[in-house]
Amino acid sequence: MESQTSSETVKLAEYLFTRLKQLGVEAIHGVPxxxxxxxxxxxxxxxLLWVGNANELNAxxxxxxxxxxxxxxxxxxTYGVGELSAVNSIACAxxxxxxxVHIVGTPPRASQESRLNIHHTLGDGDYRHFAQMSSHxxxxxxxxxDPVTCAEQIDAILKQCIVHxxxxxxxxxxxxxAVPVLADRLRSEVSVIEPPRSPNHDAALTKVLERIYAAKQPLILVDGEARALGLIDGIHQLINSTKWPTFTTGFGKSLVDESLPNVHGVYNxxxxDPAIKTFMDxxxxxxxxxxxxxxxxSYQWSAIPKTDITICFTWSGIKVGNETFRDVLAKSxxxxLLQQLDSSKFKTYSTDLSLPRSQILPFKDAPxxxxxxxxxxxxxxxxxxRPGDVVLGETGTAAYGVREMLLPKHTHLFTSVTWLxxxxxxxAAQGAALAQRQLVASSQYHSLSSARTILVIGDGSFQMTVQELATIIRHKLDVVVFLINNDGYTIxxxxxxxNQGYNDISRWKYLQAPSFFGAPKDAYTAEVRTYGDLEQVLGDKAMADGKGLRMVEVFMDRNDAPAGPLFDMIRKQESLQ
Amino acid sequence: MESQTSSETVKLAEYLFTRLKQLGVEAIHGVPxxxxxxxxxxxxxxxLLWVGNANELNAxxxxxxxxxxxxxxxxxxTYGVGELSAVNSIACAxxxxxxxVHIVGTPPRASQESRLNIHHTLGDGDYRHFAQMSSHxxxxxxxxxDPVTCAEQIDAILKQCIVHxxxxxxxxxxxxxAVPVLADRLRSEVSVIEPPRSPNHDAALTKVLERIYAAKQPLILVDGEARALGLIDGIHQLINSTKWPTFTTGFGKSLVDESLPNVHGVYNxxxxDPAIKTFMDxxxxxxxxxxxxxxxxSYQWSAIPKTDITICFTWSGIKVGNETFRDVLAKSxxxxLLQQLDSSKFKTYSTDLSLPRSQILPFKDAPxxxxxxxxxxxxxxxxxxRPGDVVLGETGTAAYGVREMLLPKHTHLFTSVTWLxxxxxxxAAQGAALAQRQLVASSQYHSLSSARTILVIGDGSFQMTVQELATIIRHKLDVVVFLINNDGYTIxxxxxxxNQGYNDISRWKYLQAPSFFGAPKDAYTAEVRTYGDLEQVLGDKAMADGKGLRMVEVFMDRNDAPAGPLFDMIRKQESLQ
Known part of the structure; x- marks a missing residue:
């Protein structure tokens, strides 16, 4: 083994946290x-800010x-008890x-090597159970x-995290x-070097351009993994240059700017809408x-485009119809494609296609x-x-409801689409609000000097993880909660x-939450039962421009749902009664 | 394949729930x-009663x-999201x-077989991840x-549950x-038939008796797995017939009747205590x-008896010194042993060994x-x-504190000792209180006509799973909560x-909890800061004899701990400041 001559060292924890900071992490969630x-x-x-959550799943x-x-x-x-409490959130991510990056503090190596019967183990001497459980x-x-290899291990795994x-x-x-590790690697950031182009690259691009130039009725569909693939800027360039009608999935909503005239919201x-369906077909x-x-x-697969007319930019490569060009990086x-695209060769639509778009409803239309x-x-x-708001629509009626909303530029929408x-x-609202605040503070948030995080959540979901309101309060995060009280698990x-009792939940006094969890006495709370109440609350400056936690309880019928699958399902359930 | 001629069938779910009921299960916890x-x-x-918890970990x-x-x-x-949220509780059990018995509702067989990309999966078509995670x-x-085998599968797995x-x-x-399964097996209960005696059985018993008759200074040590091994009645017979000094571990505390004069509490x-240490040694x-x-x-292994002088009744057999008689069932x-034991041949102690016992402290000794x-x-x-109370001492200072308490007969103590x-x-208090109520209702609870569940818990732990107070309230369970407010994670x-910030927690208005979670307006709450307050609260009939949830917030210093390991550790931490 060649021995290093460099002598500058840092402690392992310093190495790890420095790396995280270099990746833009400014806060760590968790539980001691x-x-x-x-x-x-x-x-x-x-x-780094230590957040200190109420429990590990929430963290x-x-x-x-x-x-x-x-x-x-x-x-x-922490080992065992902590990491297992969190594992459902890891599966979600x-x-x-x-x-x-999930970091687990584990027992000392000597305890592990000697199979010591210590607390937070199953008592069988096997310390590998929990890592094996997480491996899925x-x-x-x-x-x-091993101090000799741990710096490289950290760099390698952080690359895996970013790339995937x-x-x-x-x-x-x-x-x-606290073991010393060589610090020299820290001089350069962990960077992902793009591999040499796949031999498939040019062939894929040729096929893509052929299809684009041949198309008579093309459109763009943006799904949620486009964010992690790093495609958002490129997609906007494509939308702006082609002016093609653009749709998203639920997961893709908010990734493209809905204020653009050719962006038509979620394709469900x-x-x-029949006009959209006809255009799609x-x-x-x-x-x-x-x-x-x-x-x-995909609305039970009904929104998946037909393979033969589709070009897909995916994790495993570019798919053109039934052909897959594997290992062609989507982003590059x-x-x-954007560089080579010849605007004289692709279809341009007349300005008015008469395709409907998401609309805001004025209060005058609601008695x-x-x-x-x-x-x-x-x-x-x-x-x-407002521009820059983070909007979170919890699984349930809210998840479908938020898809109807026309979003201002730079809105970030959360709606769970698979893990649910x-x-x-x-x-998630706590984490998002903190990230948003830190980005605003470092002038990296769309040139905005303030922004809000808005959570819309049903009562059943709210009960699951309610204690994280206290973390929102303790860190003075600017979060507005709309709690939909529809008396149980409507979804x-x-x-x-x-009408089964198992879909009922305990009845809480929801608006006492801010006080119970330690909010200042003047924390904004309000109850909404009518459209008039709603208009008043939304127009209240203390609500709209206030700081910290604000909470609004909105009462709705328990058998009500937004138009779409849930609505149809509940009507069917009612017909069975 | 021989075909059954019996035609009586029940639906699979009916079969399963009938079996559970036969085992004494009268309530099912969970989340829809x-x-x-x-x-x-x-x-x-x-x-069966459906409890309906606020989240799956709590359930x-x-x-x-x-x-x-x-x-x-x-x-x-439910599949994926639900079961993974619960997995930490399964590891605890x-x-x-x-x-x-953890029952997971999974997607239809057709979806699984076709590897359909449906919600609550990882999206990779592999439906086996979560079962593999749980397998640990x-x-x-x-x-x-398979309808042909599922009744037998249920019977076999329930036996595994009971036996282990x-x-x-x-x-x-x-x-x-709802598939029909043959009902004929339901006529007899799932029973565990004791296998033929191991050839080791007589040899083990001979050795055990030899040791017992030869002993000059014998004693009995009861640990927590004695409950699941079904040894409690037998142990009491042994304690009563030998009158030997008897100790428990933390886990074993409350399994033996502490009102017996030869039962001396937890050996730590x-x-x-020096007198006890000397006697043990x-x-x-x-x-x-x-x-x-x-x-x-085991108090960092310091309470483990020396192997050469110990007889152990364990899951894998009887251990006499270094010799293991494998597959000798502890219970039989x-x-x-009790049948064969000749009282003329074993050591009898003089009535006063002067070994200290746990003591109640009268309020006159607390200013x-x-x-x-x-x-x-x-x-x-x-x-x-009072006799029959269930007492739960949460991990933290309470877990050690409750071990000091002299327990009346038929008390059931919960103190976590490994999973922690x-x-x-x-x-757990919700579940225990419900079990206690059902046992009282069916006159199976020590001939008692009422009983209480008493939870003592620190503020940090309380925040983790607080929403289950609502379940206690909804089911009108008789639970007294002593919340120790010592401003963070004292353990x-x-x-x-x-003094690190990461051991701080949010500050809640704890006594608002009953109201927030929907308790009746007159739910008992009280604040205790002095011994005078404590005496008054404990003597209050509304607290001691009331119904439903009662909650007492007890303020203590954040750097205070019961005598024992935590106390020593915190003094050491203070000396490092």
Whole structure:
């Protein structure tokens, strides 16, 4: 073995946290536990904020929310009890492509090697169970047991995290936290060097251009993995240069600027407006970015474009019809496409295609004395939105409702489309609001000097992870919560068991939450039952421009849902009664 | 294949729930989710209570608490999102031997077989990830995909659950819920037939008796796995007939009747009273039941008896010194030992050995104006206890504190000793209180007509799983919560980071909890700062004899801990400042 001559060293924890900081991580979520306390000593000295969540599942969700806004998130848990509590959030990040670094503080190497019967183990001497359990839901794992190799291990796994935009799992034994490691690698950042172009690259591009130039009725479809693929800027260039009608999936919504005239909102397949459906059915080319065709995101597959007319930019390469050009990087292919695209050769549409677009509903169209209903609520709520807002629509009626909202530029929308673990959005709102604040503070947030995080969540979901409101309060995050009180799990009632007791939940006094969790006495709370109430609340400066946590309880019927699949399902359930 | 001629059938869900009921399960914990809704249709018709928890981790903890009181508990979650949220609770039950039946509602077989990209999957077409993850923390797994075999599968796995007193994992695909299965097996209950005696049985018993008759200074040590091994009645017979000094571990505390004069409380190894330590060190025989020698339960191994003088009744057989008689069943060996034991041949002690016993502290010894401190709190709180109470001491200072309390007969104590996942005890209190109420209602609870569940929990732990207070309220369970407000994670401060910010938590208005979570307006709450306050609260009839949730916030210093390891650790941390 060649021995290094460089002598400059840092402690392992310093190395790890420096690397995270270089990746743009400015805060670490998690919960202290005895096997990670020594590691936590190094968080704040590294210039990172320690968030300190109420439990690990919430911490994982929050770190995921942070990652989706800021690019990368980090979570620290303790061995066994902590990491297992978080594992559902890791699976969520894996499924929906959030770059999450999960660091687990583990027992000292000597305990592990001697199979000591210590707490937070199963008592069988086997210390590998939990890493094996996590292996199913992460892109890569590494165990930092050797000072000689651990710096390289960290660099390699962080690359995996960034490249795949998926969680990675790093074990740090307690006695490794402060071991010296060579610092020289820190001089350059962890960077992903693009490999030499695949031999398929040019062939793919030729095929793509052929299809584009031949198309008589082309359109663009943006799905949610386009974000993690790094395609957003390129997509906007394409939208602006072609002016082709552009749609998104639920997962892709907010990735493209809905204020552009050729952006038409979410294509919801079997539930689409007839004019849009007709246009889609007549298309001879769909340029699709970042496809994520799960049942929910694709409206039970009804929104998946026909393969033979589709070009897909995916993780595994470029697909043109049935042909896959493997290992062609989506981002560089799009970049080259934009360079080569000859605007004289592709279809241009007349300015008015008469395709409907998402609309805001003015309050004059909602009788002020009428009870708030799902049919109008979302398009009314859209009046409240401002550029740069983060909007989170929790799984349930909100997930479908937010898809109806016309979003201002630079809005970031969260709507779960595959993992769909209720309880995700409240902690995710904490993480997203923190990321948003940090980006604003460093002038990296669309040139905006302030922004809000707006959570819309049903009562059942709210109960799952409610304690993270306290973290929002403690860190003084600017979050507005619209709690939909529809007396139970309405999404489940839509699916089965309309009037079954198992879809009921405890009845809480929701608006007492800010006080209970320690908000200042003057924290804004309001109750909304009618459209008049809603208009008043949305227009209240204390709500719209206030700071910290604000909370609005919106009452809706328990068997009400936004138009679309849930609405149809609940009508069907009612017909079965 | 021989075809059955019997034609009587029941639906699969009916079969499963009938079996659970036969095992004494009267309530199922869990959370509805789309893949389990059809299964839930059958819960209440089967005569089982559906609890409906706020989230799955809490549901798992609650089912574990239920199991530890009632023998077996059951939990229903939904595929992926639900089961993974619960997996930490399953690991807890596995480690500390709670018999928990985890039933997961999974997607229809057709979706699984065709690798459909549906919600609650990782999107990779592989439906086996989550069962593989769970496999690490359960005694057995089964997947009910075949109507021909599923009844037998259920019977076999329930036997595994009972015999090992550990969780098992049952997958029920949605489309299997209502398939007809032959009902004939239901006529007899699932019973575990004791296998023929191991050839080792007589040899073991001979050795055990030899040791017992030869001993000059014998004693009995009862550890926590004695409960799941079914040894408790036999142990009491042994204690009563030998009158030998008897100690427990933390895990074993409350398994033996502390009102017996020869029962001396928890043996805490290196922290023991000198008289007890001397007696232990002089022992030439320790008869130990259900050993569970993890670091925390054994006071960092200092309380583990020396192998050469110890007889252990364990899961794998009887150990006499260094010799293991494998596959000798602990329960039948103890039963035979009791039959054969000749009282003229074993050591009898003089009535007064002068060994100290746990003591209640009278309030006259605690100045009423003084602030409540850990040194006296627990022995004062012991005044409050009544026969049949379930007492739960959450991990943290409470876990050590409750070990100081002299427990009345039939008290059931919960103190986590290996898994130590904070947040466990509050939901476990919900499950235990429900089990207790059901046992009282069916006159199976020590001939008592009422009983209370008393939870003592720190603020940090309370925040983890707080929403289960709402379940306690909704089901009108009789639970008294003593919340120790010591401003953060004191147990972590003891270990490391005495004054570090990461051991701080959000400050809540704890006594607003009952109101927020929907308790009646007159729900009892009180604040305790001094011993005078404590005496008054404990003597208040509305608190002691009230119904439903009662909550007391007890303020203590953040750097205070009961005598023992935590106390020593925090003094050491202070000396490092």
């Amino acid at each position: 536990g005895d096997y990670n306390l020594h590691l936590l000593d190094f968080v704040e000295p590294a210039g 994982g969700y929050a770190a995921d929310g942070y990652a989706r806004i800021k690019g990368v998130g980090a979570l620290i848990t 894996y499924t929906e492509r959030a770059a999450l 839901v992460v892109a890569a794992q590494t165990n930092l047991v 935009s998926r969680p990675v799992y790093i074990e740090v034994p307690m006695d490794m936290v 397949g079997g539930y689409a 007549g298309a001879d080319l769909i340029v699709c970015f970042g496809p994520h065709f799960s049942s929910t995101n 292919a799009l970049s080259q 002020s004395g009428s009870k708030v209903a799902q049919a109008k609520f979302w398009r009314l709520l859209a009046n409240f939105l 673990s209720i309880g995700y959005m409240l902690p 489940e009632r839509c699916i089965h068991g309309l | 989710g789309d893949y389990n809704l059809h299964l839930l249709d059958f819960v209440e018709p089967a005569g 798992g903890y609650a089912a574990d608490g239920y199991a530890r009181i009632k023998g077996v508990g059951a939990l229903i979650t 596995y480690t500390e031997r709670a018999a928990l 923390v359960v005694a057995a797994q089964t997947n009910l995909v 007193s550990r969780p098992v994992y049952i997958e029920v695909p949605m489309d299997m819920v 190894g290196g922290y023991a 002089g022992a030439d025989l320790i008869v130990c039941f259900g050993p569970h020698f993890s670091s925390t339960n 060996a103890l039963s035979q 009423s104006g003084s602030k409540v401190a850990q040194a006296k709190f627990w022995r004062l709180l012991a005044n409050f206890l 996942s904070i947040g466990y005890m509050l939901p 972590e401060r003891c270990i490391h980071g005495l």
